[in-house]
Amino acid sequence: xxxxxxxxLSRVYTPINALEAHAExxxxxxxxxxxxxxxxxxCRRATDLAFTLGPLYLDLSKQRITSETLSLLxxxxxxxxxxxxxxxxxxGDMVNESERRSALHMAARWPADxxxxxxxxxxxxxxxxxxxxxxxxxxRLHDANWFGATGQAITDVVHIGVGGSDLGPKMxxxxxxxxxxxxxxxxxxxxxxxxxxxxxxxxxxxxxxxTLLVLASKSFTxxxxxxxxxxxxxxxxxxxxxxxxxxxxxxxxxxSAKPEKMSEFGIPxxxxxxxxxxxxxxxxxxxxxxxxxxxxxxxxxFDALLAGAHSMDRHFLEAPLMESLPTLVALVGxxxxxxxxxxxxxxxxxxxxxxxxxxxxxxxxxxxxGKSVCLDGxxxxxxxxxxxxxxxxxxxxxxxxxxxxxxxxxxxxxxxAVARREIEAPQAVCDLLAAQEQLTLANCLAQxxxxxxxxxxxxxxxxxxxxxxxRGNQPxxxxxxxxxxxxxxxxxxxxxxxxxxxxxVLWNLNPFDQPGVELGKKLATSLFNVIxxxxxxQSLVKDPSxxxxxxxxxxxx
Numbered sequence: 001x002x003x004x005x006x007x008x009l010s011r012v013y014t015p016i017n018a019l020e021a022h023a024e025x026x027x028x029x030x031x032x033x034x035x036x037x038x039x040x041x042x043c044r045r046a047t048d049l050a051f052t053l054g055p056l057y058l059d060l061s062k063q064r065i066t067s068e069t070l071s072l073l074x075x076x077x078x079x080x081x082x083x084x085x086x087x088x089x090x091x092g093d094m095v096n097e098s099e100r101r102s103a104l105h106m107a108a109r110w111p112a113d114x115x116x117x118x119x120x121x122x123x124x125x126x127x128x129x130x131x132x133x134x135x136x137x138x139x140r141l142h143d144a145n146w147f148g149a150t151g152q153a154i155t156d157v158v159h160i161g162v163g164g165s166d167l168g169p170k171m172x173x174x175x176x177x178x179x180x181x182x183x184x185x186x187x188x189x190x191x192x193x194x195x196x197x198x199x200x201x202x203x204x205x206x207x208x209x210x211t212l213l214v215l216a217s218k219s220f221t222x223x224x225x226x227x228x229x230x231x232x233x234x235x236x237x238x239x240x241x242x243x244x245x246x247x248x249x250x251x252x253x254x255x256s257a258k259p260e261k262m263s264e265f266g267i268p269x270x271x272x273x274x275x276x277x278x279x280x281x282x283x284x285x286x287x288x289x290x291x292x293x294x295x296x297x298x299x300x301x302f303d304a305l306l307a308g309a310h311s312m313d314r315h316f317l318e319a320p321l322m323e324s325l326p327t328l329v330a331l332v333g334x335x336x337x338x339x340x341x342x343x344x345x346x347x348x349x350x351x352x353x354x355x356x357x358x359x360x361x362x363x364x365x366x367x368x369x370g371k372s373v374c375l376d377g378x379x380x381x382x383x384x385x386x387x388x389x390x391x392x393x394x395x396x397x398x399x400x401x402x403x404x405x406x407x408x409x410x411x412x413x414x415x416x417a418v419a420r421r422e423i424e425a426p427q428a429v430c431d432l433l434a435a436q437e438q439l440t441l442a443n444c445l446a447q448x449x450x451x452x453x454x455x456x457x458x459x460x461x462x463x464x465x466x467x468x469x470x471r472g473n474q475p476x477x478x479x480x481x482x483x484x485x486x487x488x489x490x491x492x493x494x495x496x497x498x499x500x501x502x503x504x505v506l507w508n509l510n511p512f513d514q515p516g517v518e519l520g521k522k523l524a525t526s527l528f529n530v531i532x533x534x535x536x537x538q539s540l541v542k543d544p545s546x547x548x549x550x551x552x553x554x555x556x557x
Contacts, residue, residue: 055482091119105283161216168285308490326498347390358390368511
C-alpha cells in the first residue's frame with residue numbers, strides 16, 4: 001500500500017487531530033509529487049486508489065490523498081459510529097429526529113423477491129403495493145387504453161412538480177429517453193417554474209384532449225405546483241369545453257403523501273399514487289414520484305433503474321468501509337471541504353445526456369447537509385457541505401475552465417464519463433459518432449489530468465511553444481460508467497444518496513430535513529398578498545428596500 005511518513009501529533013490523539021496534522025503534512029506535497037512519473041509507487045497508487053462495482057469505476061488517484069489518508073478517514077468514520085448508524089438507517093429507526101420519522105427511500109427500490117432488513121418489512125410491503133398500482137397505470141397508458149374526457153387516447157404527459165418532485169424524474173428522462181420505444185407512444189414534459197414560462201409553450205402545442213397531467217407533490221400544498229396545476233386545468237377545461245371536475249376525473253394523476261388532499265381536490269382514488277412521509281422529496285424519484293419516468297421509458301427500464309439503486313444499497317450496507325464506494329466518495333469529499341478548506345465542488349459530466357446531473361446533486365447535497373447546527377443543537381465549527389455547481393464538461397471547457405486552470409480559486413471536482421454508447425444508425429453515421437465519443441472521452445481524461453498536474457502535464461515537446469501558468473493541484477475524482485443505461489444510472493444516483501448520509505454522520509447533521517427553505521416560502525406568501533392588493537399584509541414588510549421594490553412592482557403592473 002502507498003503510504004506517506006507518519007506524523008508526530010502534539011495533541012491528544014483523536015481522528016480529527018490526526019487528520020488535521022496529516023493535512024498540514026500533505027499541503028507541502030502537490031498532486032504532481034503524488035502521482036507524477038512512471039515509478040512503481042505511482043503505478044501502485046493508481047491501482048490502490050481505483051475501485052470497481054459492476055459497470056461503475058471510481059478513480060480517486062487524482063485526489064490529494066494517500067492510502068494513509070484513507071486509513072485515517074476510515075478511522076474517523078468508525079469513531080462516528082458509521083456502521084451502527086448505517087444499520088439504523090436500513091432498520092427504519094428514527095434517523096430524521098427533527099421530524100420524528102425514519103428515512104426509508106431504499107424501501108421503494110427493494111425487490112419483491114429479496115428479504116428486507118428487519119424493521120423495513122412494512123415499508124417494503126407498502127412500496128410494493130404502490131409499484132403494482134403504478135405498473136397498471138403505465139400499462140394502461142402504453143396500451144392506449146387511457147382516454148381523456150372526450151374519449152381520445154392519451155399521447156402526452158405533463159409532469160408538474162418542483163424540487164425533488166421534478167429534478168430527479170426530469171434528469172432520468174433526459175438521460176435515458178433517447179431511442180426508447182415507449183417514447184414514440186408517450187411524450188413526457190416537465191413543468192416546475194412558478195412563473196408559467198414552461199407551461200405556456202406546452203399549452204400552445206399539445207392537444208388538450210390527449211394530455212394527462214401528473215401532479216407530483218409530497219404535501220399537495222406547494223404553491224408552485226398548485227398554481228401550475230390550476231392553470232393547466234383551466235386550459236384543458238376551456239379548450240375542451242368541459243368543467244374542471246370532469247377533466248380532473250379523467251386527465252389528472254396525483255402523486256402525494258396526502259391521499260385525503262388528492263381526494264378533496266377531485267382526483268379519483270384509482271388515479272392516486274401514494275408514498276409515505278418517510279421518503280424525503282429529494283430521495284423520492286424511486287417512489288411513485290417516478291411514475292412519469294415509467295410512462296416515458298416503460299416499466300422494464302424503470303425496474304432496471306430501481307435494481308441498479310438497490311445493488312448500490314446492498315453494497316453500501318454490506319461492504320467494509322474501505323471498500324464501500326459511497327463511503328469513500330463521502331470521506332474524500334469531507335476531506336477536501338473540512339481539512340483542505342476547498343469551499344466549492346464542481347460536477348462535470350462528459351455526456352450531454354447527464355446535463356441535469358449537477359442541478360440534481362445541488363439539491364441532494366446542499367439541501368441535505370447545508371447546515372451549521374449539529375443534532376445536539378451545537379454549532380458546527382467548520383464548513384460542511386461545499387457549494388455544488390457544474391455543467392456538461394465540453395461546454396464548461398469553453399466557459400469557466402480558463403478560471404479553473406489559471407485563476408486563483410481552488411475547487412474539487414467529479415468528472416463523470418461514459419465509456420461506450422450503442423447507437424442505431426447508418427454505419428457511416430455510427431463511425432462518425434464513435435469518433436465524437438472518443439474525442440469526448442479524451443477531453444475528459446485530459447482535463448482531469450490537467451486539473452491535477454497543471455504545467456507538469458505539458459508534454460516535453462510542447463514546452464516553450466505554448467502558454468504555461470496552469471495551476472494544477474485541483475483534486476478530482478473520475479466516475480466512469482461502462483454505458484449509460486437505467487441500471488448504471490440508478491447505481492450512480494444511489495451512490496450519491498449514500499454519500500450524503502455518510503457525510504451527515506461525519507458532521508453530526510440531520511440530512512433529511514430542510515428548515516432553511518421554509519421561512520422564505522412564508523415571506524413570499526405574505527408579499528404575494530401585498531402584490532395582489534391585500535393592504536392588511538403591508539405591516540409584514542420589514543425593510544424600506546423591499547417596500548420600495550414592492551411599490552415599483554405594483555406601479556408597473
